[in-house]
Amino acid sequence: MTEPGTPPILVIEDVTKSFGGIRAVDACSLTVRAGRITGLIGPNGAGKSTLFNVIAGLYAPDAGQVYFEGTRVDGMPPHRIVRRGLMKTFQIPRELRNMTVLENVMVASPRIAGERLTDLFLHPWDIPMAEADVIQRADGVLRTVGLLGLRDEYAKNLSGGQKKLLELARALMGQPKLVLLDEPIAGVNPVLAQRILAVIEDLRDHGVTFFLIEHDMDVVMKRCEWIIVMHQGRRLVEGVPDEIKANPKVIDSYLGG
Amino acid sequence: MVLLLAGFVAPATILVVLALGLNLQWGHTGLFNAGVAAFVGVGAYVFAMFATGSVRAGAFGSTYPGHWGLAGPIDLVLAALFAMLAAGVLGVLIAIPTLRLRADYLAIATLALGEIARLVLKNERSVTGGDQTLPLVPRPFDAFVPRGPYSDAVFSLVAIGVALGILFVLDFLTRAPWGRNLRAIREDEEAAMALGKDAFTLKLSSFGIGCAIMGLSGALLASFNGVITPDQFAPAATFSAYVVVILGGSANNRGVILGGYLFFLFTWTTQQLKGYFPGDVTLKLDYLNQIAIGLLLILFILFQPEGVMPEPKYVPRRKA
Numbered sequence: 001m002t003e004p005g006t007p008p009i010l011v012i013e014d015v016t017k018s019f020g021g022i023r024a025v026d027a028c029s030l031t032v033r034a035g036r037i038t039g040l041i042g043p044n045g046a047g048k049s050t051l052f053n054v055i056a057g058l059y060a061p062d063a064g065q066v067y068f069e070g071t072r073v074d075g076m077p078p079h080r081i082v083r084r085g086l087m088k089t090f091q092i093p094r095e096l097r098n099m100t101v102l103e104n105v106m107v108a109s110p111r112i113a114g115e116r117l118t119d120l121f122l123h124p125w126d127i128p129m130a131e132a133d134v135i136q137r138a139d140g141v142l143r144t145v146g147l148l149g150l151r152d153e154y155a156k157n158l159s160g161g162q163k164k165l166l167e168l169a170r171a172l173m174g175q176p177k178l179v180l181l182d183e184p185i186a187g188v189n190p191v192l193a194q195r196i197l198a199v200i201e202d203l204r205d206h207g208v209t210f211f212l213i214e215h216d217m218d219v220v221m222k223r224c225e226w227i228i229v230m231h232q233g234r235r236l237v238e239g240v241p242d243e244i245k246a247n248p249k250v251i252d253s254y255l256g257g
Numbered sequence: 258m259v260l261l262l263a264g265f266v267a268p269a270t271i272l273v274v275l276a277l278g279l280n281l282q283w284g285h286t287g288l289f290n291a292g293v294a295a296f297v298g299v300g301a302y303v304f305a306m307f308a309t310g311s312v313r314a315g316a317f318g319s320t321y322p323g324h325w326g327l328a329g330p331i332d333l334v335l336a337a338l339f340a341m342l343a344a345g346v347l348g349v350l351i352a353i354p355t356l357r358l359r360a361d362y363l364a365i366a367t368l369a370l371g372e373i374a375r376l377v378l379k380n381e382r383s384v385t386g387g388d389q390t391l392p393l394v395p396r397p398f399d400a401f402v403p404r405g406p407y408s409d410a411v412f413s414l415v416a417i418g419v420a421l422g423i424l425f426v427l428d429f430l431t432r433a434p435w436g437r438n439l440r441a442i443r444e445d446e447e448a449a450m451a452l453g454k455d456a457f458t459l460k461l462s463s464f465g466i467g468c469a470i471m472g473l474s475g476a477l478l479a480s481f482n483g484v485i486t487p488d489q490f491a492p493a494a495t496f497s498a499y500v501v502v503i504l505g506g507s508a509n510n511r512g513v514i515l516g517g518y519l520f521f522l523f524t525w526t527t528q529q530l531k532g533y534f535p536g537d538v539t540l541k542l543d544y545l546n547q548i549a550i551g552l553l554l555i556l557f558i559l560f561q562p563e564g565v566m567p568e569p570k571y572v573p574r575r576k577a
Contacts, residue, residue, distance in 0.1 A: 056451060082453030094448035096441050103571055106434075107441045108452045114434040117462055127433055134434075135573050152572045170452060 009034040009178050009209050010055065010086075015064030015074075016233075017050050024050040026233030027064070032178070037200065037210045039224030041217075041244075043254050047233040048213045049091055052180050056088040057081040068178065083110060085177035089170075089184065091213070093163035097156035101147055101166060104155050105138040108170035138173060145169045146195055161188040168196060172203070179203075181212035185219065197223055217255070221245060229254060260406035263413045265525050270416035271477045273517035276501040277423050277510060278470030283499070284507035284568075285431055286463040287443030289364040292351075292371030293498045296468045298490030299347055300340035300475025302378055302385055305485060307336035309392045328395040337476040344472025349465040356460050363464075371492060378487035388486060394479045404483075412481050419477065420514070423470055427510050430466075437571075439463050440508070500554055505564050512566030519565070523550065 010032040017025040025047040032038045040048050053059045055066055057078035066074040073081050087108075096104050113119055113130035120127070142148040145165045150158065155166060164184060171179050184200070185193040197219065200210055214220050220227060221241040228238040231253045237244065244250055275297060282288040290296075308328055327336065351370050355362045378385045385391075397415065402408045430436055441449040442456050450456050479485050497520065505516020527546040531539045557564065 058447065058451065077455070077457075078450040079453045079455045082451065087453075088451055090448065090451070094445050094451070096444035096448065098444060098568065099437075099440055100571055102573070103437060103440075107437055107449070107454070110453060112434055115438060117430075117435060120430060120433055120435055124429070131434070131573075139575060151575075152570070154570075174453060 006033040006035050008032065009069060010211065011067040012051070012055070013065045013067070015051065015054055015061045015066065017047075017054055017059055017061050019050075023233050025054065025061070028230070028234050029064075030228050030235045030238070032209065032211045033226065034177075034209050035204070035207060036225040037204055037212065037223055039220045039227040040211060040213045040230060041215070041220055041227060041254065042230035042236070046230040048230055049182055051230070052088055052182055052213065055180060056086065058088075082174060082176075085175070086180070087171045087174045087176040087178075088180040089167040089182055091182040091186070093160070093167050095155035095158065095163050095166055097154065099155060100152050101142065101155055101158070102135070102138055102151045104166055105141055105169050105173045106134050108173035109134050109137065110174055141169050141172050144172065145199055161192040164188050165192065165196065168199060172199075176208065178209045178211065181210060181214075183213050183215065185214065185216065193219075260410060263406060263410035265521070266413040267409055267416050267481050268478075269518050269521035269525070270413065270420050271474050271481060272497070272501060272521050273514050274416070274420050274423055274477060275471055275474035275498050276505070276513045276517045277420070277427055278467045278474065279498045280467075280502050280505075280507065280510060280513045281427060281431070281439075281470070282464055282467035284502055284509070284513070285436060285443065286439040286460060287360075288356075288460060288464055288467075289360065290367050290464070290467070291364045291492075291495060292367035292369075292374070293471060294490040294492060294494035295367070295371040295374035296344040296348060296471035297475035297478065297494060298374055298378055298487070300344045300472025301479040301485050301490070302475075303343040303472070304333075304336045304340040304476035305391050305394045305479045306385070307339055308333055308395050308480075328399065330397040330400075333395065333397040333480065337473060337480075340472045340476035341469040342472075344475065345465045345469030348468025349461060352461050352464045356457055356464070371490075371495060375487050375490050378490070385487070388488075391485065393483045394485065396480050396483075409481075416477055416481070419473065423473070424510055424514065427470075431508075431510065435459070443508075500550060503554060503562075503564060504557055506566040506568065507564060508568040509564065509566045512564050515565055520550070523553075 008031045012028060012030050014027045014029055015025055016023065016027050028047065028051060042048055050059065054061045054074070057073065057076055061074050065072055068081065068084060068086050071084065073084065096107065112134055113123065114127040139148060139151065142151055145168055147162065147165055147169060150162065158166060168184060185196050188196065201223065204210060224241060226238065227241055227244045229236040229244060229250050236253060237247050237249055279290065279293055282290050351366055352363065355366045379387055396408060396412055398411055402411050438449065438454050438459050441454060442459055446456050501516045501520045502513055504520060505514065506512025524546060527542050531542055534542065
């Protein structure tokens with residue numbers, strides 16, 4: 001394993017999370033380095049999605065710590081973690097069904113005028129300007145992911161693949177430093193999948209860090225610069241794609257002989 | 258005719274104000290408040306206690322202490338603000354422990370609160386007068402317009418003014434990013450949190466404001482009716498508010514206003530018809546009215562669940 005050069009953006013130390021008698025994540029430690037695409041792979045039930053939910057603050061870990069840019073974030077409410085620049089997309093899209101595609105993206109905008117009641121009563125005149133700005137940025141993001149044509153459609157009317165794009169669009173609107181993507185292209189047709197991957201790589205080139213769970217090994221091996229393998233709630237191995245492909249432990253537990 | 262209308266418009270508008278408060282909680286935020294009547298009741302009694310003087314209550318040997326007995330127009334506006342504050346604070350207090358839990362707990366807690374509030378109003382005679390009616394609750398313009406149809410007409414105008422004011426504020430709040438965040442929570446609370454929204458604070462403020470508006474409608478009710486009793490604030494009042502919101506259109510403030518007048522027209526017509534029927538039928542008309550409302554609600558939920566006026570779609574002009 002070669003020691004990578006960029007500084008760590010996310011550090012997980014001995015995180016444990018149990019549900020009933022099942023230890024979904026078991027004293028897991030790992031590091032995600034800034035500015036690249038890190039893949040998280042492993043068999044079903046390895047604890048990948050649970051780990052993501054712990055990082056995003058949706059689950060509180062039973063033990064262990066999560067550090068984002070050096071600040072401890074476990075125990076923080078999710079919205080405060082998001083405001084620090086860490087966003088997560090859901091494995092199964094969680095679109096806001098009875099809101100339009102545009103609104104779905106606008107909601108994801110970080111702190112804007114008119115979100116707090118005090119702003120509303122103290123500076124009511126600032127809101128139209130701020131809203132126009134948010135609309136413009138949301139339209140820009142929608143163009144990036146190719147959903148601008150569906151801007152005024154209710155989110156519930158989108159196809160499965162389009163909902164995945166919407167998840168990505170919302171994550172981008174939040175202007176995050178680190179994005180956790182939970183199976184961003186699972187169940188998406190190849191054309192849309194290529195578009196999603198192209199957007200991800202373009203953003204990576206602009207300094208955004210990605211940490212993604214994916215089961216499509218071709219995609220993981222081709223697109224990720226670093227791969228972490230989880231097995232039974234722990235980190236099994238990590239390394240560059242070629243090392244992972246050749247590692248006998250990974251072949252045994254996941255890739256198959 | 259105008260005077261007959263006043264007897265309709267004033268109580269109907271009070272119902273509209275109540276439903277606007279509920280619409281913020283249920284229509285926009287998806288919070289199920291099963292104790293609407295309690296917040297209206299608290300508003301009504303707080304207003305009455307500020308506005309009525311003390312009187313010997315007789316029968317139970319207790320004295321209704323009355324309170325400030327302030328009945329000038331400004332005093333009554335202040336009393337209405339206190340009614341809002343009391344209902345709003347009560348709402349926040351019940352919401353703080355329950356909003357962090359799963360959605361059902363708010364419903365259970367408010368359902369219980371509804372009964373507790375009614376029983377407290379009924380039994381704490383030394384504070385509320387209990388079942389014995391309070392002294393007549395004043396209207397803000399009693400000094401200028403004697404009670405009667407003209408007073409009702411003036412009250413109608415006051416109520417409409419209040420309803421328009423509430424509509425203006427609610428439209429402003431729900432069209433702002435704050436309101437968009439409420440709808441995001443209604444659609445999917447966990448997703449909203451993952452998008453950086455402070456769901457707890459948003460739900461708490463929406464619930465508190467909704468309860469304060471309910472308290473205001475209680476204050477209007479006390480002032481208009483003059484007489485209030487604890488049993489007015491039974492669960493049936495909560496049910497009516499939900500019927501109005503569902504018929505009119507959840508998350509559409511204008512729809513809810515329309516729903517309020519339609520609903521009240523229905524009940525009011527029943528009352529007007531009573532004069533034309535023999536006594537034994539008259540008694541049954543109230544029940545028929547309730548059956549008809551129940552049927553209407555079922556039909557709406559089946560065939561027009563979004564109400565008469567559905568939630569408006571947000572379509573701003575393209576800028577990019």
